[in-house]
Structures are given as C-alpha cells and as structure tokens.
Amino acid sequence: MINIIQKTKYSYAFSLALIGLSVLSLFFWGLKFGIDFTGGTRMEVKFSDSGAPTNQEIGDALKDLNLKSLIVQPTSNNSVILRYASEEDSVNQNVTKNLTEKYPDSKQLSVDFVNSSVSSELKKKSLWAIFFAVVGIMAYIAWAFRKVSRPVESWKYGVGAVIALVHDILITVGVFALLGHFKGIEVGIPFIAALLTILGFSVHDTIVVYDRTRENLMRISSKEQFPDIVNRSLNETLVRSINTSLTVLLTLLAIYIFGGESIKDFSLALLIGVFFGTYSSIFIASALLVTSYKMQLAKK
Amino acid sequence: MTSRQKLLYKFASVIILALAVGLISYPKAVKFWPAAYEKLNKLKINLGLDLQGGIHLEYKADTSQIESFKVDEAMQALQDVIERRVNAFGVSEPVIYTTKTGSERRLVVELAGVRDINQAKSIIKETPFLEFKEEGAPDESQKIPEDVLQQLNAQAKQKAEGILKKALAGDDFAALAKENSEDPGSKDNGGDLDFVKKGDFVPEFDKVLFDPSFKDGAVWPQLVESQFGWHIIKKIEQRPASTSGDAASTQGEGEGDNLEVHSAHILFSKKVNPAPKANWISTGLSGKNLTNSTADFQNQGLTEPVVSIQFDADGTKLFADLTKKNLSKQIAIFLDGQMISAPTVQAEITDGKAIISGSFTVESAKDLARRLNEGALPVPINDPIRQESVESSLGQLSLEKSLKAGMIGFIIVVIFMIIYYRFLGVVASLALLIYSGLMISVFKLSALSPWQITLTLPGIAGFILSIGMAVDANILIFERTKEEIRRGRNILGALDEGFKRAWTSIRDGNVSSIITAVILIEMGTGFVKGFAITLVVGVLLSMFTAVTITRTLLKVFMGEWIEDKLYLIGVKSQKN
Numbered sequence: 001m002i003n004i005i006q007k008t009k010y011s012y013a014f015s016l017a018l019i020g021l022s023v024l025s026l027f028f029w030g031l032k033f034g035i036d037f038t039g040g041t042r043m044e045v046k047f048s049d050s051g052a053p054t055n056q057e058i059g060d061a062l063k064d065l066n067l068k069s070l071i072v073q074p075t076s077n078n079s080v081i082l083r084y085a086s087e088e089d090s091v092n093q094n095v096t097k098n099l100t101e102k103y104p105d106s107k108q109l110s111v112d113f114v115n116s117s118v119s120s121e122l123k124k125k126s127l128w129a130i131f132f133a134v135v136g137i138m139a140y141i142a143w144a145f146r147k148v149s150r151p152v153e154s155w156k157y158g159v160g161a162v163i164a165l166v167h168d169i170l171i172t173v174g175v176f177a178l179l180g181h182f183k184g185i186e187v188g189i190p191f192i193a194a195l196l197t198i199l200g201f202s203v204h205d206t207i208v209v210y211d212r213t214r215e216n217l218m219r220i221s222s223k224e225q226f227p228d229i230v231n232r233s234l235n236e237t238l239v240r241s242i243n244t245s246l247t248v249l250l251t252l253l254a255i256y257i258f259g260g261e262s263i264k265d266f267s268l269a270l271l272i273g274v275f276f277g278t279y280s281s282i283f284i285a286s287a288l289l290v291t292s293y294k295m296q297l298a299k300k
Numbered sequence: 301m302t303s304r305q306k307l308l309y310k311f312a313s314v315i316i317l318a319l320a321v322g323l324i325s326y327p328k329a330v331k332f333w334p335a336a337y338e339k340l341n342k343l344k345i346n347l348g349l350d351l352q353g354g355i356h357l358e359y360k361a362d363t364s365q366i367e368s369f370k371v372d373e374a375m376q377a378l379q380d381v382i383e384r385r386v387n388a389f390g391v392s393e394p395v396i397y398t399t400k401t402g403s404e405r406r407l408v409v410e411l412a413g414v415r416d417i418n419q420a421k422s423i424i425k426e427t428p429f430l431e432f433k434e435e436g437a438p439d440e441s442q443k444i445p446e447d448v449l450q451q452l453n454a455q456a457k458q459k460a461e462g463i464l465k466k467a468l469a470g471d472d473f474a475a476l477a478k479e480n481s482e483d484p485g486s487k488d489n490g491g492d493l494d495f496v497k498k499g500d501f502v503p504e505f506d507k508v509l510f511d512p513s514f515k516d517g518a519v520w521p522q523l524v525e526s527q528f529g530w531h532i533i534k535k536i537e538q539r540p541a542s543t544s545g546d547a548a549s550t551q552g553e554g555e556g557d558n559l560e561v562h563s564a565h566i567l568f569s570k571k572v573n574p575a576p577k578a579n580w581i582s583t584g585l586s587g588k589n590l591t592n593s594t595a596d597f598q599n600q601g602l603t604e605p606v607v608s609i610q611f612d613a614d615g616t617k618l619f620a621d622l623t624k625k626n627l628s629k630q631i632a633i634f635l636d637g638q639m640i641s642a643p644t645v646q647a648e649i650t651d652g653k654a655i656i657s658g659s660f661t662v663e664s665a666k667d668l669a670r671r672l673n674e675g676a677l678p679v680p681i682n683d684p685i686r687q688e689s690v691e692s693s694l695g696q697l698s699l700e701k702s703l704k705a706g707m708i709g710f711i712i713v714v715i716f717m718i719i720y721y722r723f724l725g726v727v728a729s730l731a732l733l734i735y736s737g738l739m740i741s742v743f744k745l746s747a748l749s750p751w752q753i754t755l756t757l758p759g760i761a762g763f764i765l766s767i768g769m770a771v772d773a774n775i776l777i778f779e780r781t782k783e784e785i786r787r788g789r790n791i792l793g794a795l796d797e798g799f800k801r802a803w804t805s806i807r808d809g810n811v812s813s814i815i816t817a818v819i820l821i822e823m824g825t826g827f828v829k830g831f832a833i834t835l836v837v838g839v840l841l842s843m844f845t846a847v848t849i850t851r852t853l854l855k856v857f858m859g860e861w862i863e864d865k866l867y868l869i870g871v872k873s874q875k876n
Contacts, residue, residue, distance in 0.1 A: 189828055243779075
C-alpha cells in the first residue's frame with residue numbers, strides 16, 4: 001500500500017503553487033476571448049495551391065476597408081485565418097469582395113460572425129450556465145453525502161469535493177491564460193463547454209473515492225485510525241481512478257492529435273481538466289478530509 | 301424458469317440486439333441481400349452544418365411595430381415567407397425557426413450545402429415580393445420553321461404509306477409495329493391497344509374503329525390521320541361492352557355504343573411546334589406601389605374571399621397603362637415568385653384599384669392583406685447578427701478526421717483493456733462495440749422520430765469521449781470483482797458482488813455528468829448543444845450496456861473453469 005496521505009504536504013505545496021501561477025497569469029494576462037464573447041468575425045480563407053499570400057499582402061488587399069484589430073494568422077494548407085472587429089454583416093461582404101477580386105482562386109472555408117448583441121448575450125448565457133452547473137453540482141454533492149458519517153461530518157465531504165473542483169477549474173483556466181498569451185489560443189463557447197464537462201468529471205472522480213471511504217468507515221474495525229482508512233480507500237480505488245482517467249485521456253488524445261483544427265483547443269481543455277481532475281481526486285480531495293479531521297482533533 | 305434459462309434468454313437478446321445495431325450501423329454487411337440493404341442504407345445520420353457544409357444565419361426580428369399579442373403570429377408568418385423564398389431557391393431541407401431571447405425575437409435560417417453565401421442572404425432579404433406581370437411574346441427559341449416541318453411530315457407520311465402496303469399485303473402486323481411504330485406505349489407489344497369503348501380515342505381514330513364495315517382481323521385500307529400523326533389500324537376482335545362490367549356503357553343506344561373493340565396500330569408521328577408557353581414579363585409594377593390592401597369578398601359579401609388593393613400615384617398610372625395595353629389579355633400576379641392568379645383584363649382601370657383573387661380562404665386573404673400592408677416581410681429583419689458558415693470541403697475534412705480520431709481512440713481503448721484486464725477486457729471490448737453500434741443506431745433511428753438528433757463535430761468529440769467514459773463503468777465493476785476474488789469469493793459470487801457494489805458508484809458518478817450536460821443543452825448554442833446531447837445519450841447508453849450487456853456476457857462466458865486460470869482476468873493466483 002502506498003501511503004499517499006502521509007505525503008499530503010507535497011501535494012498541497014504542488015497544488016498551491018499551480019493555483020498561484022494560474023491566478024497570477026489570469027491577473028496579468030487574462031484570458032484571450034474569441035469572437036463568441038467579443039463579437040467580430042473569424043474567417044478562414046484558402047488560397048490557390050501556389051501558396052497563400054503574405055500577411056502584408058492580405059493586409060494591403062483589405063486596407064481600404066479600415067478593419068479594426070485585424071489579425072492575419074497563417075495555418076496549414078495555404079489557408080489563413082482572419083480575425084477582425086465587425087459590427088455589421090456588410091463589413092464581411094466587403095472583405096469577401098476585396099479578397100475575391102485580388103485572389104480569384106481563394107475560397108472562404110468558414111465565416112463566423114458574431115455581432116456585439118449576440119456576444120454579450122453569449123457571455124451572459126455562459127455565466128449563467130456556469131452558475132447553474134455549480135449550484136447543480138453542489139446540490140448533488142449535498143445529496144450524495146447526506147448520510148451523516150463519523151468522524152468527519154458529511155458536509156465536509158461536500159466542501160472537499162468543491163475545493164477539488166475549484167482547483168481543477170482554476171488550473172485549466174490558468175493554463176489557457178498562459179496559452180492565450182504565448183500561443184494566441186482563444187477562449188470561446190467550446191471552452192465553456194469543456195469547463196462544465198470537467199466540472200462533472202472531477203466530481204465524478206472524487207465521489208468514487210469518497211464513496212469507498214464511507215463504505216470502509218461503516219465496517220470499521222475500531223483499531224484503524226481515520227487517516228489510515230482514508231489511505232486504504234485511496235489505495236483500493238487507485239487502479240480504477242488511474243485506469244478510468246487513462247482511457248478517457250487516451251480518447252481525448254486521439255481527438256487532439258487526429259481530430260482536426262476545429263476541435264483541437266476544445267480537446268486540449270478537456271485533457272488538462274481531466275488530468276488535474278484525477279490528480280486532485282487522488283492527492284487533494286481525500287487529504288482535505290484528513291486535514292479537517294486533524295483540525296477537529298486539535299480543537300478538542 | 302431456472303436462472304440458467306433466464307440467463308440464456310438474456311444472452312439471446314444481447315445477440316439479437318448486437319446483430320440489429322450492427323446491421324443498422326453497417327448496412328454494407330448485407331449487401332448480398334439488396335432488399336434489406338436498400339432499406340437499411342436509407343437510414344442516415346443527420347449531419348450538422350459543420351460536417352456537411354452550410355450556413356447558419358441569425359436575424360433579429362424588429363417587432364417594435366407589432367402589438368405584443370400578435371407577435372407570435374407575425375413571427376410564424378415571417379417564418380412561412382422565408383421558407384417559401386428559400387424553397388424557391390432550391391435548397392434541400394432548409395431548417396427555419398424562430399427563437400426568443402428575453403423579449404427579443406430572432407429568426408434562424410440553416411441551409412445545408414449552400415455555396416454562395418451572399419446569394420443566399422440576398423434571397424432571404426429580397427424585398428419586392430408581390431409583382432404584376434404581363435404576357436410577353438411567346439418563347440420561340442425551340443420553334444422549327446414551317447417548311448422544314450412540312451418536309452419532315454411529308455417524309456413520315458410517305459414512309460407510313462409504304463408500311464401500309466406491306467400490312468395490307470399480309471406482313472406480320474405486330475412485327476411491323478415493333479419495328480416502325482412511334483407510339484412508345486404500344487410499340488413493344490405489337491401495337492396492341494386492348495379493348496376500348498366508343499369515344500375513348502380521338503374522333504378520327506374512333507370513327508374508323510367502330511365503322512361497321514371494318515371486319516375482325518382486317519387492316520384499314522387507308523392511313524388515318526389524327527393530331528398525333530398517321531395511323532395504320534388493325535381491328536383484332538370485338539365484343540359486347542357489357543362484359544367489361546361497366547354498367548354505364550349499356551346505356552348507349554347507337555350501333556357501336558355497346559361494343560368494345562380490340563385493335564392494334566402503327567403510328568407515324570407528326571411533328572408540330574409545341575404550344576408556346578406563357579411567358580410572363582415584369583412590368584415594373586410591384587408591392588412597392590401599394591398604399592393599402594384589405595381582405596374583402598367578391599360580389600358584396602358573397603362567397604369568394606379576395607384581397608383588394610389600392611395603388612399609389614405611380615402605381616395607378618402604371619396599372620392604367622398596363623390594363624389599357626393588355627385589354628382582354630391576362631395580367632399575372634406573382635407572390636414570392638409563384639403565380640397566384642392571372643385575371644383577364646375586362647376594361648382599362650384608371651382609379652388604381654384592383655382585386656387579387658385566387659384560392660383564398662378568409663384567413664389567408666386577411667393574412668396576405670396584412671402582409672401587403674406591412675411591406676415586404678411580416679416582420680422586418682436587418683442584416684444577420686450571427687453567421688456561421690462552413691464550406692462543404694472543410695466539413696467533409698472535419699468528418700473524415702474526426703471519424704479517424706474516433707476509430708483510433710476506440711482501438712487504443714480496446715488494446716488497453718485487453719492488456720490490462722485480459723479476458724474481462726475482451727468482454728468489455730465486445731460490449732464497447734455493441735455500445736458504439738447502439739449509439740450509431742440511436743442517431744440513425746432518431747431521424748424517424750420527431751426528436752431527430754443531429755451529429756455535429758463536437759458531437760463526434762462527445763461520442764469519442766463517451767467511449768472512454770463507457771469503459772469507466774466496466775473498470776469499476778472489474779476492479780471490484782477482482783477485489784472480491786482476492787478476498788476469496790468464487791468467480792460468480794465475486795461477479796455479482798462486483799456489479800452490485802460498483803453500481804452505486806457508476807450511478808452517482810454519471811449523475812454529475814448528466815447534470816452538467818443538461819445545463820449545456822439548456823445553453824442552447826450549436827456547438828455546445830451538439831456536444832452535450834451526445835454526451836447525455838452516451839452516458840445513459842453506456843450505463844445501460846455496462847449493467848446489462850457486459851453483465852450478461854460475463855455471466856455466460858465466466859464459470860468454474862476460470863478458477864484455476866485467474867491470470868486470464870488479471871488476478872494473481874492466491875492458492876499457493
């Protein structure tokens with residue numbers, strides 16, 4: 001049996017450091033929001049097989065339109081992604097006109113346009129979705145741990161699960177703040193979907209471990225101390241936790257590598273979230289129970 | 301029923317289910333049986349716009365001028381108009397619906413496979429939709445000159461006379477018909493026309509057929525000319541009409557009226573220029589020239605609902621000119637590109653009043669009048685406030701790539717499971733295969749129900765992710781079972797205990813996934829919805845497969861025999 005609980009201080013230190021870094025990068029750089037939340041246009045244009053024009057050339061072709069915050073980003077297959085602020089659809093039509101005039105062979109692979117009224121609505125909707133998800137999950141946790149258990153009160157399990165969850169979400173968001181700053185990866189509606197999925201997954205993982213702890217507590221042999229029971233439960237579920245996450249991570253990796261550009265960032269967010277979700281359910285969630293138990297003892 | 305029998309029944313149902321979902325997911329397996337293959341192959345997964353290419357447009361509807369209790373009705377009318385326009389454009393299965401966000405109303409138009417985005421947009425927003433057209437010169441581009449026509453027909457007649465001679469000389473009529481007749485309906489069965497009553501054919505033909513001097517088995521000695529061309533006619537036999545069972549035919553009194561004649565013919569068709577198609581041309585008079593329209597009844601409250609319209613000054617003048625020019629000719633009224641009526645002008649109309657009749661009901665007349673009054677659309681819309689468009693080649697690429705990712709993900713999971721759980725892993729992989737088939741079948745079959753599920757790119761991602769999660773239930777069960785074996789239980793006891801104890805964890809764990817997925821569905825935007833729906837369906841189905849299919853398979857395949865081969869399920873033998 002591995003004594004995970006004894007090493008708690010290391011995992012606490014590691015997690016606190018990661019959370020600290022996440023908060024810092026959020027504070028300094030923030031997330032780079034995509035058009036879902038800022039409004040504007042994202043257009044992918046494919047040029048003829050002889051190669052895409054340079055960013056400068058494309059910029060010149062669109063110069064007379066005075067596009068605000070135009071970003072041209074080359075991708076694979078002679079394609080570029082254009083991003084610019086736009087409020088009216090007519091702007092997009094003009095961009096199309098200029099491009100087809102100068103590059104008759106070019107083809108618009110995709111055009112996503114969000115006007116500011118829609119983006120502010122999406123922002124609101126996302127916040128509500130996160131709010132409802134958190135409330136829903138909390139209610140569920142309260143229900144799942146409704147039976148009073150000793151020596152640690154049941155609500156503390158709930159708090160432990162929520163802390164683990166916040167931990168997973170914060171680190172994922174932090175990583176994306178980092179990626180946004182250095183790699184220009186944007187955060188849109190798919191990212192919100194990924195976060196909520198991580199929310200569900202993280203709780204799922206934590207619940208399985210907690211369930212085992214409670215089960216073992218019920219048939220307790222009085223000699224075994226609470227920290228030992230927690231540690232034993234962790235060990236009993238360790239293989240399951242790792243194997244489950246491994247299969248999910250493997251499938252996510254397949255999507256990330258082979259699934260194409262459009263869902264790459266989405267699967268990356270899930271990869272990070274699921275990885276830390278597993279980590280926290282093994283090294284943080286149960287450790288929190290033991291810590292609170294020890295604090296209880298110290299008070300007495 | 302013993303428990304063994306019960307188990308066998310369950311096993312049989314699993315096999316049947318597996319075969320059914322297998323066939324639905326992969327119809328090519330029965331390609332050797334075309335009837336079944338065709339039926340199965342008709343079931344298709346409804347692909348989202350991101351996978352097949354297409355355009356999603358969202359418009360804000362300006363409902364500020366509409367009384368609040370009429371907004372729903374007006375939005376419905378807007379949806380109808382746009383539907384008509386898009387259908388005229390020839391898009392297959394457009395999806396058009398209205399949404400409500402707070403107090404804001406929106407119109408969403410989804411067009412699959414549209415290439416020209418700007419054309420699609422202009423068709424949606426086009427304004428002039430009521431149009432008055434006059435008859436133009438007929439379209440004569442297909443016309444053959446008269447002299448050429450005469451020459452062709454002379455040749456046909458000459459040929460006919462030649463064949464008539466042969467027929468009269470006793471050559472086989474059926475063979476001649478087969479070779480020469482230009483009547484596609486009778487040519488291949490020797491010109492046979494079966495029994496007919498008097499009056500069934502064109503008069504020229506009829507007259508000959510029922511001529512008392514025409515004997516059974518004879519060929520009429522002259523060519524018979526009709527609007528179709530020249531006929532060589534052979535009378536085969538006749539019989540009293542009453543045998544046909546048609547009571548009405550006995551009422552006739554004339555000589556041939558109660559007879560039926562069986563005949564055959566050879567046709568040499570006559571070339572004629574087709575009747576010129578009405579060619580409506582625009583007159584410049586349109587819905588823009590209206591000042592007022594009201595629903596009305598023609599003839600003072602009598603039966604027919606109509607829409608009476610009043611033109612503005614320009615319109616009145618145009619309409620006066622138009623009616624003067626087209627006196628006793630037709631003027632057609634087109635609504636959204638479809639002709640609704642084409643009244644004949646009786647007199648010049650100078651007061652700018654007109655009536656649109658057509659097959660209106662009171663409701664539709666009122667509706668049209670209202671729409672004409674309100675302008676182009678029942679509810680005005682501006683430029684789209686949101687657009688998502690995907691070129692079809694990109695959609696195709698996404699589909700291929702994501703399917704590949706799915707296959708690879710599936711294979712990796714299977715390899716992992718078999719390496720780690722050996723025999724149990726094989727069973728889990730079988731269950732996983734059935735699970736995937738089940739998912740595909742649900743997607744395909746949902747198209748037959750009102751709750752069609754659309755597969756989008758994030759949906760495929762959700763599906764792939766659910767494969768990983770589906771395994772979770774199995775892993776929980778296996779780990780528990782192995783634990784029970786290590787504690788000294790026998791295989792079957794351990795299996796039962798494993799299922800029982802793992803179930804609460806499986807259920808509790810999946811509830812949290814479902815909670816978040818349901819919230820995502822409520823969020824309602826395309827990307828999120830596609831992902832969340834597959835995730836919910838996937839979680840539910842994976843729970844189902846874990847507790848029914850995996851369990852049944854394991855119970856059937858596992859038994860005492862495995863007690864001394866525990867390495868097969870990844871448990872170290874503890875007997876020594």
